[in-house]
Amino acid sequence: MMDRPLLMKQLLWRAERVFGDKRIISRTGDGEDISYTYAEYAVRARKLAQALTALGVRPGDRVGTVAWNTHRHYEAYFGVPCMGAVLHTVNLRLFDEQIAYIINHGGDRVLLIDPDQIPLIERLAPDLRGVQAYVVLADTVPETTLSPVHSYEELLAAQDGKLEFPDFPETTASAMCYTSGTTGDPKGVLYSHRSVVLHTLGLCLHGSIGVREEAIFLAISPMFHANSWGIPFAAALQGATLVLPGPHPEPKHYLELIDRHKVTHAVGAVTIGVMMRDLLERDDPHYDVSSLDVLWLGGQAPPRGLMKWFADTHAVVVPQGWGMTEASPLVTFTALKSKHDHVAEDDVYDVRGKQGLPLPLCEVRLVDEDGDDLPWDGKAVGEYHLRSPWMASAYYDDPRSPASYDAQGWFKTGDVGVIDPDGYVQLTDRSKDLIKSGGEWISSVELENSLMAHPAVAEASVVAVPHDKWLERPLACVVTRSPVTPEELTAYLLEHFARWWIPEEFLFVDAIPKTGVGKFDKKVLRARFGEADARERYRAEASR
Amino acid sequence: MMDRPLLMKQLLWRAERVFGDKRIISRTGDGEDISYTYAEYAVRARKLAQALTALGVRPGDRVGTVAWNTHRHYEAYFGVPCMGAVLHTVNLRLFDEQIAYIINHGGDRVLLIDPDQIPLIERLAPDLRGVQAYVVLADTVPETTLSPVHSYEELLAAQDGKLEFPDFPETTASAMCYTSGTTGDPKGVLYSHRSVVLHTLGLCLHGSIGVREEAIFLAISPMFHANSWGIPFAAALQGATLVLPGPHPEPKHYLELIDRHKVTHAVGAVTIGVMMRDLLERDDPHYDVSSLDVLWLGGQAPPRGLMKWFADTHAVVVPQGWGMTEASPLVTFTALKSKHDHVAEDDVYDVRGKQGLPLPLCEVRLVDEDGDDLPWDGKAVGEYHLRSPWMASAYYDDPRSPASYDAQGWFKTGDVGVIDPDGYVQLTDRSKDLIKSGGEWISSVELENSLMAHPAVAEASVVAVPHDKWLERPLACVVTRSPVTPEELTAYLLEHFARWWIPEEFLFVDAIPKTGVGKFDKKVLRARFGEADARERYRAEASR
The missing domain is CATH 3.40.50.12780 (ANL, N-terminal domain)
Incomplete structure (x- = not known):
């Protein structure tokens, strides 16, 4: 040719x-x-x-x-x-x-x-x-x-x-x-x-x-x-x-532009979507966003409540994807399949809550700690390895490259989760964000998503903190929209998770620290609140 | 990467x-x-x-x-x-x-x-x-x-x-x-x-x-x-x-399959579309084609009446494209642009009647006889030259390859037409030596050469004439040296070609019109004998 x-x-x-x-x-x-x-x-x-x-x-x-x-x-x-x-x-x-x-x-x-x-x-x-x-x-x-x-x-x-x-x-x-x-x-x-x-x-x-x-x-x-x-x-x-x-x-500028130029598709980070929702809910000033069909949110999984809010109030679909700078960045996208045409709304959000199907030419493997393939059954949890023609083969002039690739050249993402029988990738965590409590894995991301679906919660980030008996336990840092108690949040989480997953400690904070690209900066949270003493001091100051 | x-x-x-x-x-x-x-x-x-x-x-x-x-x-x-x-x-x-x-x-x-x-x-x-x-x-x-x-x-x-x-x-x-x-x-x-x-x-x-x-x-x-x-x-x-x-x-099988399997997209030659319309119009037996959204017809331009019939009676869009075996085959596709959202229906068919926009990565040039670029103004007529990563660079083991490529490696299609300012390709004339019958090429030159090898034939020129079912069929215009019948020529050609290549009609003429450089002027033949009525009149006069 x-x-x-x-x-x-x-x-x-x-x-x-x-x-x-x-x-x-x-x-x-x-x-x-x-x-x-x-x-x-x-x-x-x-x-x-x-x-x-x-x-x-x-x-x-x-x-x-x-x-x-x-x-x-x-x-x-x-x-x-x-x-x-x-x-x-x-x-x-x-x-x-x-x-x-x-x-x-x-x-x-x-x-x-x-x-x-x-x-x-x-x-x-x-x-x-x-x-x-x-x-x-x-x-x-x-x-x-x-x-x-x-x-x-x-x-x-x-x-x-x-x-x-x-x-x-x-x-x-x-x-x-x-x-x-x-x-x-x-x-x-x-x-x-x-x-x-x-x-x-x-x-x-x-x-x-x-x-x-x-x-x-x-x-x-x-x-x-x-x-x-x-x-x-x-x-x-x-x-x-x-x-x-x-x-x-700023978020208000996005809404102004959507209004002024009849934007049909917007593409940005989940945190931006949250702020746009808050402005639209306030409705002062009023923005006409009726032209908007699709709000693609990435960087992390958009909470189900956010997806539903945009769909129900503005007929805006909120798809997500999974990607990384090394992958140009897109790897998966949450397209629905024709089999979802007639399923109940909640089941549709179960699908939309996943990171989606591998794009054409993006091959994904799910592997265990020995690098062996795990089944795509929606249950087996492993690390994702990637191969595609738009995936970097090494970092530029960097001795750290070999650690990120296996012997056959697959990129080891460090992201952890499952793949269901339909091919949908669902991340539970970055491998370093997983919490290992009493020898069992706890997914901080699942806890966060569940907390952020609570009407009183604006943002929530869950990190591992050291624990004498269980070695690690989850700590929930929560930004509230309206008053809520730890007991209420515990009861809420118990509807969705086993008791040993539930954080013993909730910290109510003014804001979750973000990285330069808008993701929750868990390094900062771990550094600030890793020690029990530090959490005590914070609570004492906050209650004054 | x-x-x-x-x-x-x-x-x-x-x-x-x-x-x-x-x-x-x-x-x-x-x-x-x-x-x-x-x-x-x-x-x-x-x-x-x-x-x-x-x-x-x-x-x-x-x-x-x-x-x-x-x-x-x-x-x-x-x-x-x-x-x-x-x-x-x-x-x-x-x-x-x-x-x-x-x-x-x-x-x-x-x-x-x-x-x-x-x-x-x-x-x-x-x-x-x-x-x-x-x-x-x-x-x-x-x-x-x-x-x-x-x-x-x-x-x-x-x-x-x-x-x-x-x-x-x-x-x-x-x-x-x-x-x-x-x-x-x-x-x-x-x-x-x-x-x-x-x-x-x-x-x-x-x-x-x-x-x-x-x-x-x-x-x-x-x-x-x-x-x-x-x-x-x-x-x-x-x-x-x-x-x-x-x-x-057969066409009835296509309709049965559309009905039985709720087909949404069908892809075939224009002549098949004509036959499907005829069966649907007859409506005996009745086929339920309500699932069908798109009937992509290619090989040659679908007549406007056919496109309108499918749209008006069955809400089926009939797009077209332009392609060739050498191009894998697709080069252009008739997507409408957003600017056509609010234009009158007839103007939409003006766009749908063109062969469409170059697909991504398909670069098209419109050139004059010296190989210089012509403007995309919808008026300048030239030959299309193509370049794309799915375009063949040569014919397999064939000395004829060089004639099909220019010095910079562009493929010379032999197809002729215009490009409008919106980038729509519109073929006004194909390589004039080719006849497209039922979606398949028939080479007029091969038929001519064979006819002219017959002892009773002095000159022969074969041109395309419109046909209800096959859209085009070959018409042979023959100058004889000695008496010969259409039946004898048909039998002779059947020794060399498949039956569907053989012209149904032979016209015996005194001379083949020639261009300035002595080539058969097929434009004149097409203009004179393109209509069945004109051929009838000619035969009636000739037999007097």
């Missing part, structure tokens, strides 16, 4: 030639939204490639971005990889030292930064030895100590956009993300043109999120986190209208 | 593991339909691979099939490629000499044949020097001169199905089809595992035919013709119910 490589420019070709009049909308944060067509977009992406070439960027060089979800950031999404350079999106929510580590370890030559990120980069600049130029994503350059520094718009204005993106092997690196989900320094994941193209097709399939021309997609998930789950690439391929929430987005 | 190759066994993996309880239904032709699950199917596909290995088939060997759309043929669709051998589907409707050429040129080692095809293969067997074994797709072997000959079911019964399909490079050949669409001997197109996997994803996308789990697909298009347009592969990947119409299918 034609040895035509899979290249990201083919995605851009379709956006420009087949869907050239479809639009990209970008919230500026000060009034008017920016709106232009994919045809205009493609010209600007080529101008960016020309400008970066003029700055000395060569194929293989890394171009870092420290930016929000904006049209300019999106121009780099194609402009940088299609010229043969590597788009390195830096998570601006991390700690200073992590950001500096990531930029240096990635070897970024040029940094594209949003104006509000200038103070951050000025702080780090003395340590960023490889960076040869800074480009501020703005019309002009504000006062700054960064040097040499350029204005993005001035750079583009100097170019004509007449450039034919080159061919190269499909295994050429296209993009790079660092994952901070584990202990130690962040780990870099390098994507290829091939992997991005294949993952993009995966997002456009029936049975997946199904990016399509007629959809209006609000990309809430940050473009600095696993490429906003690949939605921006898929929107281009299918000519979907793409709505970008701009700098410092 | 993970250098996981794209292999067809990944499609089968999903059918077996994720959709193991979904069903394949195969019409036997004598009463009861066969029905079994994808889980059972996968075991039988592995047994076939074991049986073929036992017969001496090795990776790279070609295994030919001369068979209808049945479950056994479908087992070969995965069983043969997944073991590393090459599935060679032979078009059993071709002329004996073409079939022998194809089997010999392809180098088939084993032939899987339907019982009713035994007389055909017995006739050819003395010429099939490379074939080392015949397998009859039946429980037992009927009386036959073929040798050595085996029963398919007896071979499978001897195997345990415990086989792990091997890994190999994704560029490994997986399947092979011959196209008889051009002059001279048929040309072989070799598919790779990569191209089949990518084309399969293409069929499952939003904006394409969209094969999905909840669909019940009736594969009318023959499995010996461009792999039934890839539907059987896509059905496995997505767990769609697959309905196969079995041996010697």
Whole structure:
């Protein structure tokens, strides 16, 4: 067959030639939204490639971005990889030292930064030895100590956009993300043109999120986190209208954008969904979200109560998926099967509560501690091992890679759970989040989901704390919506779980600490509340 | 990224593991339909691979099939490629000499044949020097001169199905089809595992035919013709119910199957759609086709009246596409855009009447005679050049390959038309030498050359004229050197071609009109004799 490589420019070709009049909308944060067509977009992406070439960027060089979800950031999404350079999106929510580590370890030559990120980069600049130029994503350059520094718009204005993106092997690196989900320094994941193209097709399939021309997609998930789950690439391929929430987005901005641009699909973290529900419940101001059909929530399992609330009050389907930076990120998606057409509503939520079916080309194994296959019976609990053409084969320049892969090259996810006979993956825990009490496993995630389904509970995180007799016991940290007692929560949990699963201790907190990507930060909870004394002191202070 | 190759066994993996309880239904032709699950199917596909290995088939060997759309043929669709051998589907409707050429040129080692095809293969067997074994797709072997000959079911019964399909490079050949669409001997197109996997994803996308789990697909298009347009592969990947119409299918069988199995999607040639409409209009017997949502008609453009009839009377959408054996086959598909949501019905049919938008990864150029790009303005007429990862890069072992590709590797389709500003491809004229009758190509040049070899014929030009049932039929315009009758010419042609190639009508003319460079001007012939009335008038005048 034609040895035509899979290249990201083919995605851009379709956006420009087949869907050239479809639009990209970008919230500026000060009034008017920016709106232009994919045809205009493609010209600007080529101008960016020309400008970066003029700055000395060569194929293989890394171009870092420290930016929000904006049209300019999106121009780099194609402009940088299609010229043969590597788009390195830096998570601006991390700690200073992590950001500096990531930029240096990635070897970024040029940094594209949003104006509000200038103070951050000025702080780090003395340590960023490889960076040869800074480009501020703005019309002009504000006062700054960064040097040499350029204005993005001035750079583009100097170019004509007449450039034919080159061919190269499909295994050429296209993009790079660092994952901070584990202990130690962040780990870099390098994507290829091939992997991005294949993952993009995966997002456009029936049975997946199904990016399509007629959809209006609000990309809430940050473009600095696993490429906003690949939605921006898929929107281009299918000519979907793409709505970008701009700098410092808050839940109210998402609702405003849904209202203003008749958004049909929104994609973001579960915690965002919770906050959007709270605003919609308050209904002051009122947002018209009647256009919204699908709210894809990821990062962790959306509570059943949240899914039901959106379905019952706004006819919004809340699907979920399972993924990870290493997997581009999507692995499973909660498509229902035709057999669920006529089952009772509660049983449908049993299915929607799982992480879903493996996407095409994503092979999943469920293995025991010896690496042997476990049955897909919905009961046997094991670790998931993955293999797919959009799965990273190693971490970038990192000695920790071998620990994450088995001898046959399967990626050991560290996620633990079951697979039912229909092929639905259901995570019970990260392996390190499991609680081993008296030799038996307790799933913190199942306890959390159950607690968060209680009407008085806003958020709940369950972690293991040391115990003299059982070695570990669950501790529930709870944020309440209305008054509730530990006794009431215990009684509630006993309806669903065996007595030995029930936490003896509940801590009522103001907020659950979150990681840079919005997940519950259990490391922090364990560190703060691991000692019984610390919990006593906290309760004493809270009761004052 | 993970250098996981794209292999067809990944499609089968999903059918077996994720959709193991979904069903394949195969019409036997004598009463009861066969029905079994994808889980059972996968075991039988592995047994076939074991049986073929036992017969001496090795990776790279070609295994030919001369068979209808049945479950056994479908087992070969995965069983043969997944073991590393090459599935060679032979078009059993071709002329004996073409079939022998194809089997010999392809180098088939084993032939899987339907019982009713035994007389055909017995006739050819003395010429099939490379074939080392015949397998009859039946429980037992009927009386036959073929040798050595085996029963398919007896071979499978001897195997345990415990086989792990091997890994190999994704560029490994997986399947092979011959196209008889051009002059001279048929040309072989070799598919790779990569191209089949990518084309399969293409069929499952939003904006394409969209094969999905909840669909019940009736594969009318023959499995010996461009792999039934890839539907059987896509059905496995997505767990769609697959309905196969079995041996010697007629339009009434399709309607019976739609009625009996609540088919939602049917896929076949335009001429089949015409015949189905005629039967439904007659309504005796009555068929309940209320389950049918989509009738994808291909091979040539469905007439607007046919599309409207299905929509108005049965709420069935009739999309079309454009493809060719060399392109696996699909290139474009008539998805509507959101901008068409509120346009008048007639304008919608203007869009549906076009061949559609390029699928993802399918790049199309419209070029003039010098190979320069023409604008996509809906007016400029040019030839389509194609590039995609599922496009053949050459014909198999064929010196004619270079003529079909330009210097940059684009495939020159020979099809001619326009592209509108929205990216819709609209063929205004095909390669003018070809006649599409009942979904199959007839080469006018071959007929002409044969006629002109007859001692009584001076010149002959064959053109397509419209036909109610077959949509196009060949008309032979003949300049004689000495008296000859249509019956004599028919008998003469039957020595060289299958009966369905033979023109029903011969017109004896004084001269064939010529173009400026002395070629037959077929446009003039089509304009003059395209209407049956005009031919009648001409004959009446000529006989005076």
